[in-house]
Amino acid sequence: MPPKVDREKCDGCKAEKESLCEQVCPGDLMHLGEDQKAFCRMPRDCWDCMSCIKACPKGALETRIPYQLGYHVARLIPMMGTNTITWTCIDLNGKVERYQYRNRGSDD
Amino acid sequence: MAQTIPKDFNEIQSEMIETDLLIVGGGNAGCFAAVEAKTKNPSLKVTIMEKAHISRSGATAAGMDAINTYLRTDKGETPESLVKWSRAQVGGGPIREDLALSNAKILNETVDMLEEWGLPFVKDEEGHKQLRGRFDVSIHGEQLKPIMAEKAMEMGAQVLNRVVATNLLMDGDRCIGAMGIGVRDGKFYVIRAKATIVSTGGACGIYKSPTTDYSGAHHQTWMCPFNVGTGYAMGIRAGAEMSSLEQRWVATRTKDFSGPVDTLSVAFGCLITNAKGERVMQVRYADKGGDKAARFYRLNAPMTEWLEGRGPTYVDTTVLSQEDAKDLREDLLNERPSFVLFLASRGHDITKEPVEIYGSDPYIVGGHTGSGYWVDINRMTTTPGLFAAGETAGGNPNKFVGGCGAEGRLAARGAVEYVKNVKLPALDKAQVEKEKERVFAPLLRGPEYDGVTGIEMEERMQRLMDEYAGGIHQFYRMNEERLDHALKNLKMLKDQTKYLYAKDLHELMNALEVIDRLDVAEVLVHHLKYRKETRWPGWQTRMDYPDVDPKLDCFVESRRDQKTGEIQMSTRPYEQIIPGDRTKP
């Protein structure tokens, strides 16, 4: 399921050519519209790899499970540090689970 | 943003590039090949042609939670023990033990390079890489792809992002580079290279996926759906020899939302169960080794349970403590984060309810099974100047991330030696113009053309392959007549590619992708027809030939006749190097 775009937040990366989600999408699916807001041009083709979610500097993108497969609404939000990642998962019932670890290098 | 879409043939701009080594596909194998080539010869010009953006492209885009092959020498593992294990995973082969051994010898070095580049490995108390199976080591691999990509660039490889390869550039029988289209700039790329490594990954989307419902979930596939088999297709069209395509890979995945099952079953010991509560592998496959049975048995087991009336099937996660379950989800976040979201969207507490599993659509992936180019020990294909590594190189299954990286390095070594003695011939303008016409034709037909889109044809082909060439909806089963039907219709589809049209460059890419998939599908069906036996149930199940035929203990090979276009089949013998029972790990 394609990422849901928060159009208030999305600033098209102020980009001349491509936004970061557009650059990073392995499927060439994210695209900047005439209004400089990102959208997914072929929702069916998204692989849910979440690369765009991680890349978005504005926190404007969120992956959602297609309703055909999962109930409304659960959230999974990555937060990228320099060498760290945290994930916050909020399930259907509002239960929050958090994860944090290094994604590069090692602890001293 | 507005793309540069050429309106007529003369508007198409061409980009001519000359390089020493061209790497088609900047994934795991491609990045390692680039690093190795630049290490061996820093003055070598290395160019990576990348379909997407190298920082997050291909199969490892989302990350990885383990390196599935690493030799814990302190536990007595050796290259030979790995090859033996790998051979057993494919039911005793045939496998290319020469290739597998050479890979295994530089495997640890390759995996250690990843650590040096900054990939975090989980360590055990003694400071060794933490094992989660016999050969798998745990990682926090969310950044795996960007780490590899940055290293390749740091070493000085030139990267052409968003350039999709369409065909090899040939000088007679020799490969002298590749051609492609820029999906962002709309340009035609001609890259002349003294040597070319094809590392485009495997082929996904030949078959219909079990979650396809034409809504938002067409790409609930195990393999990266953007890996469409272009590497194989280009070789097939250029007359290179393909090996063992009939050894398809099917994965066991979590049902409805393709999540990794190995993480659950191998790493966390959650066993496969069926509707009756039976431990499937122990009860049904005891004679094959139970939970340690060859991989295809394990992968085929869930679907067999469904077929035989014992579905649904599960991995029993209820054995997990809450802490284990959280650790498990953390592993999943490293590889398939959206699966964690999927569980959350169902409010699924895996310690209370098991996770349902199901089969996947079949794939051609030479990093997992033996499908791919026939290569020599230097990873050169039967086409001089063309090397293959990773999923594209055949004969050497169970490479996975570490092995594909190692093979990228071996291919680079072969290529670096090869370029020492070759010169680039003059450009064959006719060949280039012909290819340019071919690839831009769907776009130049215009958006109003009364024809077929790439997506439409893809869905038609996927359904055909699913039903007639042993897809998941047929429980991977096939017979001669169905395969003939598939072949007949594949020929029709191939002929109909002349009606493909595209509105923009993305659709043009879709159209070219289906052409590539059709070429792979056609050769695949020939392979499936040739192996009149059932050697690897699930991966290759012939209902009309249910048993193993000892005469077919060999490699099945194919090559497209460059004059007639016919697929010619042949065999090559298996050579055992590591002694012992081939079916025992």
Next chain:
Amino acid sequence: MEKTKAPSKIGLFIFDPGGGLARAVDLGTVVQKLIKMKNVSRCEVIADIWSGFLVSVKEDLKAGNLNRLLWVGRFSPYQEKIIKAELSAEGLNPYLHEWCDVEEQGVGKEGPDRAVQTQKVMMLVQMAVGRARLIEALEPVSLPAVDAVLIIGAGVAGLHAASSLVKLGKRVYLVEKESGVGGKVASLHRLYPRICDPRCGLEFEIEKLRGSNKLELHTLSRVKGLDGGPRNFEVKIEKAPRYVSEERCNGCGKCAEVCPVTIPDDSTSHLPQNPHQSGKKAIHSPTPMAFPSAFVVERRYCPPQCRECVKACPTNSVDLEQTPSDMTLRAGAIIATTGWDPYPLSKVEEYGYGLYPNVISNLEAERLLENPPELKEVGFIQCAGSRDEKHLNYCSSVCCSVSLKQALSLKERLPNSRFSIFYQDIRTPGFDEELYQRVKSLDKVIFIRGLPSTVKPDGENGRLKIRAEDTLSGKEVTLSLDLLVLAGGMAPSGGTGEIAELFNLPRNNFGFFESHLQCHPEESQRAGIYVGGACRGPMNVGQSIESTHRAMVEALQFIDGTFLVEPTHPLVDKTKCDKCKRCMEDCPFSAYYFDSEGFPTPDLARCRQCGNCMGTCPLTAISLRHFTIKQTAAQIQAIKVSSLPKEEPVILAFLCKNDAYHAAREAADSDAVIPANVFFIKVPCAGSVNNALLADALSFGIDGILIAGCKDGQCHSVRGNQLVKTRSGDLADKLKKMMIEPERVRFEHLEIRDSGRYVELVNSYMRDLKAMGPNPFKV
């Protein structure tokens, strides 16, 4: 790219000269623990940096036992300089020192718990070690100076400087607000002491400039801004429309012939009989001198829809639709020759200037010299406004000679008229004395020592009645005059004020450019900006030309060679950069350009090293050298939150080095108690803080993050504070989605004097965070 290098071997020295630190902190434990840290090769407490200590450090450096030094404690700038200099002689690059002032973080005071303070010192030093491991030797970047000089003001001083520079092959930008060159001097009738026509000398200079391809003359132009830095200035100018093409106009004057509008001529309108009714048209030759030769239109006088000049022009040069244009000029050095303005004599109320038409200034008197009307009695009042604490509290130095010159000229034309000169002292330094002697010897020229107290009309005949006391004779003098000339003083020009403001150049008490009058009279207080001529102070034409030549020689030396840029500039990691262009968009100084491969690259000559590019880069691909993202990440990682009690909030603050940092430092030096769990990192600009670092901090369990930047309008990086406010706001919004209190990321403005507010801020934030409970990522 980082090359493989020897592992860091850090010498860690805790400087405790008075033993104050040891009283507050258990230094023994600190040293014991630190010596065990990875990469720490030597660790000790030192009381002074002499008595053999530096010798032993030198030996360790030489032997390869140490390759980086971490100095803990407070060192004076002087001590830092000495240490760096001493050890650089031993080959230690100045960037391989790391300074960790624990006192500025609020440690070292007696009173607070010793264990708590000890722990804080440990944490701070561990942070510094994390950073010190990653610091690298850096060398300044040498860039060639821009081989051009920009001169502001094309008066006599500017023209002389320009012609000499052009002759020496330098590119010169000459910026003049009038339509032509020449300035004040062009409006003079005669120059003393040789009593010659000033236009002759000016023409001589103009001739040298005419046709030079090295000169770019911008008339009708004003300086609007200054960017870049010494040897690489970027001066923004705004050019008012001329309405006539400088390239095409041949100066034939056919336009002026048909122009229906005669306009007042500022230079003559004030004179009593107005003998030079110039007949100046709305389209006319440039003033004061016709260089450039192209005519100029004073559009405000044009009748609506009139196109006579357009029609008459044979070269099609007139374009009445021209609009103002902006441009940026790049120069290695700047010479301001903004000249002087006559002191406004209407302020000297007692002399009736402005009230009576026959009271004129000495500048206006120049116009009468050539062809004066019949005048029987003429008076001169010296020091009109000068040497007067109510007006100009200095001697304008030229007015005596000017009045003498004017009297001499007038006397030639009006031999029977009487001239009375009222003065305090006649000041004719040097050879001007000869002029004085000549005038004194003339018949009917009377010198009266004493300034008139009043000037009034003498009945209805238009004459003036003037009364003064001759202080030499003690007698009162009363005269009836036809004309009174006020020897007005030289005041700083309006242009000088504008440039001083724009360039941030100090002015002296009198409003002229400040400089070191004895040693470096032509050096302004900013490197590469020179001041020549009467913008420095009152002087005559000859002195002004001398001055501008000195300025020119200074400028020449300055642009000869290279300039050094601090090596702490941004570096773009091309393996990470996605060319998204955000750095380019957000750079407050527009320093970024695309290189040949399409990567954004900072122009080091323009870059101010504020780090906003580093702050904004979504891929953390940009780092300021010596203040890299990795170095800061290592500092953050070293805050071992898990070693502190979970319920005690931990604050990490990023303080802008310009203002907020000083507020915090002052707070630490005061009696105020800074909560122990506040750790700050000094940053080049609040805008240099990247969200990834905030994410790191939050993921390590830091409870609250404070980013403090300057007040709006005071940000040294123009809008760095706004940029980080928006970005940290985005992160706060994300936290909300993650069901974490957005207040855990907080942005504040802090001024340099806000030390009290800083203390309140961290204390109230502590309380807020305590109420919130621990960061959910805290282990």
